[in-house]
Amino acid sequence: xxxxxxxxxxxxxxxxxxxxxxxxxxxxxxxxxxxxxxxxxxxxxxxxxxxxxxxxxxxxxxxxxxxxxxxxxxxxxxxxxxxxxxxxxxxxxxxxxxxxxxxxxxxxxxxxxxxxxxxxxxxxxxxxxxxxxxxxxxxxxxxxxxxxxxxxxxxxxxxxxxxxxxxxxxxxxxxxxxxxxxxxxxxxxxxxxxxxxxxxxxxxxxxxxxxxxxxxxxxxxxxxxxxxxxxxxxxxxxxxxxxxxxxxxxxxxxxxxxxxxxxxxxxxxxxxxxxxxxxxxxxxxxxxxxxxxxxxxxxxxxxxxxxxxxxxxxxxxxxxxxxxxxxxxxxxxxxxxxxxxxxxxxxxxxxxxxxxxxxxxxxxxxxxxxxxxxxxxxxxxxxxxxxxxxxxxxxxxxxxxxxxxxxx
Ligand code: PLP
Numbered sequence: 001x002x003x004x005x006x007x008x009x010x011x012x013x014x015x016x017x018x019x020x021x022x023x024x025x026x027x028x029x030x031x032x033x034x035x036x037x038x039x040x041x042x043x044x045x046x047x048x049x050x051x052x053x054x055x056x057x058x059x060x061x062x063x064x065x066x067x068x069x070x071x072x073x074x075x076x077x078x079x080x081x082x083x084x085x086x087x088x089x090x091x092x093x094x095x096x097x098x099x100x101x102x103x104x105x106x107x108x109x110x111x112x113x114x115x116x117x118x119x120x121x122x123x124x125x126x127x128x129x130x131x132x133x134x135x136x137x138x139x140x141x142x143x144x145x146x147x148x149x150x151x152x153x154x155x156x157x158x159x160x161x162x163x164x165x166x167x168x169x170x171x172x173x174x175x176x177x178x179x180x181x182x183x184x185x186x187x188x189x190x191x192x193x194x195x196x197x198x199x200x201x202x203x204x205x206x207x208x209x210x211x212x213x214x215x216x217x218x219x220x221x222x223x224x225x226x227x228x229x230x231x232x233x234x235x236x237x238x239x240x241x242x243x244x245x246x247x248x249x250x251x252x253x254x255x256x257x258x259x260x261x262x263x264x265x266x267x268x269x270x271x272x273x274x275x276x277x278x279x280x281x282x283x284x285x286x287x288x289x290x291x292x293x294x295x296x297x298x299x300x301x302x303x304x305x306x307x308x309x310x311x312x313x314x315x316x317x318x319x320x321x322x323x324x325x326x327x328x329x330x331x332x333x334x335x336x337x338x339x340x341x342x343x344x345x346x347x348x349x350x351x352x353x354x355x356x357x358x359x360x361x362x363x364x365x366x367x368x369x370x371x372x373x374x375x376x377x378x379x380x381x382x383x384x385x386x387x388x389x390x391x392x393x394x395x396x397x398x399x400x401x402x403x404x405x406x407x408x
Contacts, residue, residue: 031345032368037361042069043258045384047361056356057389059379060363061258064227064336065308066384067298068258077259080293088286092119093275096286104296109265111299112233112248116271119292121284123222123251123262127154129278130218130249130264131189135160140183142176142215144168144190144201151189151220160187167194170205177213186215187247192235193223196370196378198332198339200228203235207244218247223337226255227383232302232309256302257294261287312336312383315390319381322394327407336381339365340397341374342406348375351400358396 007013027033038050043063047056067073080100090096101119108117120126127150135141140161143151155162161183163176173188180186188210190201201219210217221234225248229237232255236245247270252261264274274281301308316336323330323340331339342348345366352364355377366375379393401407 031366044069045382045386045389056359056361057392058361059381059385059393060361061380061382062223062254063258063382063384064255064312064380065232065298065302066382067226067255067301067308070257070298070301072301073257073294073297076293076297077290078293080289080296084289084292086290087288090286091282091284092286093282098286098289098292100289100292100296101286104292104299105263107296107299107303108263111303112265113242114248114265115268117263117265118271118274118278118281119287120262120264120278120280121287122253122260123220123249124150124153125280125284126249126262126264127151127220128157129154129274129280130247131155131158131160131187132279133274133277134158134270135185135187137161138184140180140186142173142180142186142188146194146196147189147191148195148220148222151191155189168199168202170202170209173206174209174213177209177215180215181213186210186213187218188215189218190220191223192219192221193228193335193337194332195223195337196339196365198330198335198337200224200235200238200333200335203239203241203245207241210244216246217244218249219245221248221250222254223335225250226298226302227309227312227336229309231306252291252295252298255298257298259291259294261291261295308383312381315383315385315387316381318387319379319390319394322391323397326394326398326401328397328401331376338379338381339376340379341376343373343375345375347404347406348377351404351406352377354400354403355396358400360393360396362393 039047040050041048043061045058047058048054084098088096105117131154135158137159141155142163143155145164146167165176166172193200207217224234226232228234236242247266249264319338320330329341331341348364348366352362355362362377362379364377
């Protein structure tokens with residue numbers, strides 16, 4: 001058999017173990033320990049948790065369009081697996097490019113109405129790769145202070161001059177753009193939609209400033225692709241600036257089937273350069289065929305009809321208006337990320353736990369994930385929630401809110 005684990009001996013190993021145990025204790029002591037609940041069913045609006053807990057109503061996945069367990073998406077994955085195998089055992093430029101990878105890149109570019117696209121193992125990788133490949137010490141990048149961790153890390157890896165502007169603050173962005181005029185190229189980088197607050201970047205204003213100060217605009221559309229805008233193309237479609245945003249990074253791991261993968265889409269020479277220079281692309285394995293199959297089918301479904309995206313918007317509206325009427329404050333606007341603002345960290349934790357006792361899975365967020373005093377429970381709406389699911393969630397919130405003093 002496998003036997004029991006072997007503990008490494010020697011002073012260094014013992015010291016390391018002590019240091020790690022102390023660090024883990026500190027995390028527990030700070031109250032920021034992250035527990036992982038184990039799901040024993042497919043991802044979807046109704047879950048079964050390991051060790052019991054059937055029929056749990058799920059409001060905390062990024063499964064915005066309900067495609068993660070869509071029968072046609074699963075079937076497409078099975079077919080791709082059978083035809084193209086388990087995986088490529090190679091990076092793209094050695095022997096890891098199949099016809100399905102090229103087809104998916106072409107489909108992504110068409111979906112976003114851009115010239116070309118390049119696939120990565122994740123959007124984290126797409127963000128890690130782009131800034132270093134594109135920007136030199138002669139250039140500048142201007143980044144919203146609340147951008148996703150992967151954008152922050154990607155920017156850290158590049159040698160451009162770095163400016164951080166206050167969250168969605170156009171005055172501050174303008175001041176930083178003025179300061180950055182001395183550099184060869186300016187790139188404004190922002191999340192299209194911010195995942196903690198459910199707020200949407202003011203892209204019209206950002207693009208106007210970019211035009212005024214001769215800058216390029218980059219958006220991370222992980223929480224927008226597939227469902228924001230009349231046809232689900234994203235924040236740029238929603239705000240009417242598809243022709244003004246130069247570069248889009250996004251994920252295949254949320255609304256677009258939820259398997260994994262990310263991409264950059266934009267001008268052809270940029271995509272060509274990324275294939276030559278982007279380190280997470282050059283030095284990491286190709287996306288597995290089944291994963292490619294899922295995303296490709298998800299895009300087909302979205303390009304056939306905008307009904308799924310529209311249905312999600314209607315459900316989001318139902319939840320936001322009923323919760324507001326019940327007396328809760330919901331942050332953001334018109335986005336399926338609906339943060340129920342509670343303020344107190346303990347209140348958010350206790351209420352989330354009590355919601356689960358009532359069969360509703362939601363997650364509380366507190367400092368350091370969000371600012372002190374701004375603890376919240378984040379609810380995420382999906383197109384596959386029924387009106388009854390949403391009403392049940394609102395009723396449970398109302399009961400739990402009254403019980404714990406969040407509502408009068
Ligand atoms: N960017 C944003 C805004 C995200 O929310 C995420 C996902 O957590 C990522 C990037 C990373 O995407 P992926 O899961 O494909 O690595």
